[in-house]
Amino acid sequence: MQKDQLFTRRRLLLAGAAALGAAGTAGLVVASDGEEAAGTVAPAAGPPVRQAPKSSAFRLQPLTGYGPPPTAPRKLKVRKEPILRISGTGRRMMLTFDDGPNPAYTPHILDTLGKYGVRAMFFLCGECIVENRELVARMAAEGHVVGNHTWTHPLLTTLNRREIRDEMESTSDAIEDTYGERPQWFRAPYGAWNRAAFQLGAQMGMEPMAWTVDSTDWTTPGTRTIVDTIESGAAPGVVVLSHDAGGDRSQSVQALREYLPYLLDNGYHLTVPRRRT
Template sequence: MLSDHQISPRTPSRRLLLVAAGMSLLGAAGCGTPWNDADDAGAGAAARPPGAAPEASGPGSGPEAAQAAAPSEAPPQAATAPPTPAAAPPPMPARRRLTEEEAKPVNQLDPNQRVVGLTIDDGPDPRYTPAVLALLQQYGIRATFFLVGECAVENTGLVREIADHGHYIGNHTWTHPDLRHMSDEAVRDELERTSDLLYRTTGRQPSWFRAPGGDWSPVALRVTTELGMRPMGWTVDPEDWATPGTSVITERILKNVRPGSIVLNHDGGGDRSQTVAALKAYLPVLVDQGYSFSAPSN
């Protein structure tokens, strides 16, 4: 569990680094399935005008054959009852307003325990999230996934899989915007919309929130407090979002992890193959060093 008294100073904003690199955290890959269904269509199907029937070929494909194959009259239709509509999910319970102490961003776990908080941002992504889940299951590690709403709504099965594996799920806004330039109403919509989707998908309300890029604004902190979600930052940022190389990511994490560290990783927002490879490299090292892995309860 996180210690309410172990709150380190705010970590520097990653947003400035992103702007300098000319990148967006969500990247060009977007949040949907990376494959284009149109690529699988045949050339003949693409050449037919919309609504046209497929061309017949081979013996017995002329008008006479079509007439012979048609039934003389349509079989009688059996009366069927209309489908029963699915029951609407119960409304999301109201959350209590946080205290002033709870509303401060938390950047570490208890430094007196040899424990690490592993966090995974910007997913779920059908390319990389399954590989991350497999690694975490291999080592018996529980992590916190901060999910982007527009990615989660396209991959609800992965959201449920994350929850079913016993991991914790946090709110990472709906569109991953820069909250520092948004109104109270716009920030509230980003957070409420995401929390509602996660609740309807998993049956659990997210109790933790992370600002995109770590860019906390007074408005975002106030809305987060009113919605009853505690803000979580991080202690170790290997900048895997910038794809510096698997060895660089691994080295930065192993060099900077301390008891109580919260480590930032990404499974969405772009090519995260380096992150997956780095997890495969550094997780067994941390386990051998005697670290356990914890996360806040939802």
């Protein structure tokens, strides 16, 4: 697809989002300059387990589409461990936010990232996407990368293969409808990976992404604790886990306002993964 066609598609998608308001569709991801490297499995983190609905509840009514019909995702090599770090020269780090989008917290996080010209990665839950389409549109417009975090945030190790597929596939469908492209990254809720998740993710063209530093914001330990955890864990290649939904994330919002300028002042380049073509 040519560059001018990509921007035309984005404009059309964003126009659709504006017309539909909270139920609108969204635009196109902007490619970036970070590359991933394999690591070891991260510890589980996140809010309490939610129960997954029946698979029939995952099916979404198709929205009016713009641009060419979607193409089948490129199948990837099946990994045995998730990616923990990003590679590349210099002081590169990546900020990631899970469980959203949420209208109470995600806009403030996007505002802070925009203030400093920083892009981040958001791992989205399908049930939140369909209620906050305009926020996914904004992520696309501002160049953030989104990943698949399942539909209902279940513990995948308690589901069968069909249920895991439904959780992942329905969320990728929702992302494509609202963001403009299918996701190329997947993160298992609670960091609970199993063989089926790795296999299904690869079949759907998604690499498994975990994290290096857990901000512990999901425990609401206090803004100062979150800031100290991230600043002390800062290092080249680090992937930071934070949350913009799944509970009271006001501490996460305030912490970002404090640690982001600190990281930038200390020479860190906050990046996102490179888009595969």
